[in-house]
Amino acid sequence: LAVVQSVGRVNDDDFDDATKADKKIAKTMHCAIDNLTVGFNAATNGCISHTIAFSQKENNRTPLVGSLRRLFGNNSISKWFAAGVSGYLLTGAAVSLQQTPAKQLNFWTRGVEQKIPALQATRKISSETDCSNLNLRLYQYQNCPFCCKVRSYLDYYGYSYELVEVNPITRKEIKFSEYKKVPILVCGKDDPVQINDSSVIISFLQSYMLNPNADLHTILSAYPSSLIKGDDKKMQLVSPNKYFLMIPEKQQHVNEKILETMKESLKAFQWFSDVSDWRNTFHTWERLTAVYLGATVIMRKLVNTLLLLFSIIFAVFYNKYLLWKDSLPATVDEYYSLDDQSPDDEAIYTFEVKVPDSVLEDLQVRLNNTKFFQTLENSSFFYGSNANFLHSVHDYWMNSYNWHETEAMLNNFKHFRTQIEGLNVHYIHAKPAEDSKYDTVYPLLLVHGWPGSVSEFLKIIPILIDPMKHNIGYGRKYAFEVIAPSIPGFAWSDAPKRKGFGPAAAARVFLKLLDRLNKRRFYCQGGDWGSVITSIIAQVYPERVIGLHLNTAFVPAIAHPMILLKQLLGIYFPEFVIDPADQYRVYPLMEKLFYFIEESGYFHLQSTKPDTVGFALQDSPMGLASYILEKFSAWTDTSYQHLDDGGLRKYFTLDELLTNIMIYWTSDCIVSSMRFYKEFYQQIGRTRYFNSRVLVSTGVAAFPNDLLTSPQAFVTYKYEHLVQYSRMPRGGHFAALEEPLLLADDIYKFSALIN
Template sequence: MEPPDQIRGVMWLEILLASVLGFVIYWFVSKDKEETLPLEDGWWGPGVRPTAGEDESIRPFKVETSDEEINGLELSSGNKLSLVLCLIHLLYLRSCILLQDLHQRIDKVRLSPPLEDSRFHYGFNSNYLKKVISYWRNEFDWRKQVETLNRYPHFKTKIEGLDIHFIHVKPPQLPSGQTPKPLLMVHGWPGSFYEFYKIIPLLTDPKNHGLSDEHVFEVICPSIPGYGFSEASSKKGFDSVATARIFYKLMLRLGFQQFYIQGGDWGALICTNMAQLVPSHVKGLHLNMAFILRNFYTLTLLLGWRFGRLFGYTKRDMELMYSLKKIFFNLLRESGYLHIQSTKPDTVGCALNDSPVGLAAYILEKFSTWTNPEFRDLEDGGLERKFSLDDLLTGVMLYWTTGTITSSQRFYKENMRLDNRHEGIKVHVPMGFAAFPCEVIHVPEKWVKSKYPKLISYSYMPRGGHFAAFEEPELLAQDIHKFVGLLERQ
């Protein structure tokens, strides 16, 4: 039996009063405090920190170079050429063996047929997967993609016991009297530094790509430890704060005392932690995703559909956030991986590290539904609407050839702790935010500003999803330029 209108009105009034009381309590408990995270130290390599100190040299690196050392060879002027030829031959053989092993594993794949009309609702549709693996097996040119990867300069350096990989791209030319602005860009999972390859020219050479050259950047894109070519931690506890500290040390080692930072997914959390650790070194923070948990505004989610304006939600916020039922089930559908990787990453890692097809399905499914949730209604998951198979498979190969899917997944377990100190600390550096409409969850401006009080730029992007730099490099580059312009004109 429906309660009378008068009783319903009292119920809503009680809910509203409880919300207001909750807000007052929250306001007193969480007034702005210019807290920072303690800048500690760590050692994540095997064994204990050497007493002799760490090698701080920065070494050039090439993607096709084997990490395996060739021992027992002495260099002399007479055998340098033969050694070089020998190395080239060995690397060629290693590449052939690697590809032969990959092809053999692909040839032995066992796929279950999909249910009729299931499209991408049950995960990666195996009918379309046949097309992907056929292309991978017969047409994908890994050697050509390696040349593409080496288009930008790669480097490695040891920090806190780990070999850290990064690319460092300087502007090809600068307007007279201008110096480039250092910009650190950090990827997430299941991505890599390769996500930034299309946006880099828009930042380092904007004039030749249709953008104003008022701001020209030199871009540093590191690989998170345990991802791709960055060494994985040998010890438990390696989280986003430790990563942020290592990347801060990397920027200092490159000679930058102040710099801009940008990220999405894990990159957003790592960059946030950097701003919490060393706010005086971060000139500006730009994100396309935000982790906002301990916040009054998140408590208003259930009431926002009715009292949205009271909580400061715009019409666009309401469009992107409601209906709640749709959002709830979308989060439920898209978060299964999160529970697995936050609890038992090594178990699923065994399967993914052994099967290239399984790895491709597991990774590429995210590039479907995280790009646009409506893509799950398509037979091909919409994968080729935003990406090429060459780009997608290059990302998969960066996990396959380095064997880092398990170590990348451990990052979830290390970060999903109840005692994360950084969650309750606000970020007091100038901040810009790009809200892409197909992100897994929309974060309204009010939510962002509650954690980042110095928010100076909030943009509703016209299209795009989770992998912003990879999907919509022009849009993201424009928003970064906009944010930096607003900040430097203040």
């Protein structure tokens, strides 16, 4: 072990606000440094030398590279593209098939090794002489010189601590931290502190040894951190009071050669995998991603590689785009009932929400027979819906929730049904009061998504039809009358009995509904599937739409090849590609990609085999509640995964959440609603709706916590007449339910630009 050299001396001027005791500690810290023996530099330089030697050594264990070289031997653009798609699909298959390995803990007690299963730490180092009870947990890379420095210090002074190996690509293990580098030390149990930077960590522990009775937060306050702009004009986190320095700032940490060639870079990352035991620490797919993607990213020639790759993708997609952008799939009338294809009954019938008592009694029996499971300790919503929270939902549902009161509240709105293409289509029709005397009343088609329903609109409809009462809008100039249909297969609209009913069919059915109501021109508003349906209406029937307003404006890269190119260029020059206010929606790109994969499991399931999980959800009310509530939590605010209730009580009442769940349960619509995904993604020509432009005047309410809303720079490629892009101050995916006043106000501001 090596001496940690201190730079400079600690002066009283540096601690003007410190107590006398703190000053004494600060002055005596230098004496403690001299007790360390030589080792930090030696250990670190040994690690560096090993890295360099390994990168220069011939290594034949690269079968994947050889296979890729053989695969890409042909210069055909199609083969390059096919290989990329195949690789993506194979990766997805590997992820879905790979089961989480049982995590084991290597318990080291000075030479005695035991194995203790089912703990989250990668390893635990235990010292019989440690009496600190600090519960130290070090988040690290095994081969990082700064992490080696901290481990050397901990071992020398006999601290017990846990090690958590961090994946260098996903870094999900330190997702809790705003500081995204290693090492990170978490200290304490009941009221822990987080210490960043190797020198600050050692300084903190040295201060603790000098005064072990001091409060941890008090000690940490002696090492404040500040954000400053460095020489490279980027913001840096610095801790000016740290005094344990060991590696010169000019020290070369990595062999220059691994920055130049893929071969050398790959060898180095394979060694990182071996020395850090990634094989037993991470999923197979995570390990391979870290090795191959990490090796690619660290190359100096990355820019040229990316430009080449995306030039190929650009060439492939651009021709497709030119062919598709003005060509939409033909939409023809269908009949989705199993009855004889007799003409539709065009009469409009009033509808009352009324659930038979037998259905409610059966619900109580099923709730009473719910089979619960034990949630993991401190798992919150990271594993999905928290079982402890579901216990409280279950108790409230059985003993406090009153469906009859909800029915009465629902029936305060006017409900109707009419038959279109063999299906009885339900809708709410709300108009301004007759004595309100608005000069003009515009029809507004309001369309929900999944896993929502028209219950999302119960708070926003009264605002839209009477803006003056809620202090928005433009006086008596105009108001909206709202037509809010239930998508067929949702709530009280019939479920299609034949295949093929997707968003394009829903758009056609809703246009027929508006024809039946004699609404020649109208506004459209939608979120989630509602945004897809209303966008198709604007694409196919632009002459009918006055304006299109969306609170989910998702424009994928396939919509235009320039989006794909901009995403890549934005990694290096984000300020030239995306407005700074929107950059968080795209970057860090890999972090967003992995998070999208993490949150899109439901999407792949419902787009392929919806009936499989549908059977379970149709049979269990608490299973249905768990499935839907997890989506409301994740899509409303992802930062509340660490809360036991997923932040649901912060944004909604249990009555609001259970009303939506009850609509799914009492109408038996969960299976048919999930089929909507499969019908769209197996439809021939579906991508043309993404590629084709929307020429209708469009407004977007971009809520900050809605992960599906694209940056303004991307939205304009599809919605070419974007007249308003509002960056909302708060809110998530279910905006009409969570922030009805904000959404309604934005709709009125948008319509004013057109009117």
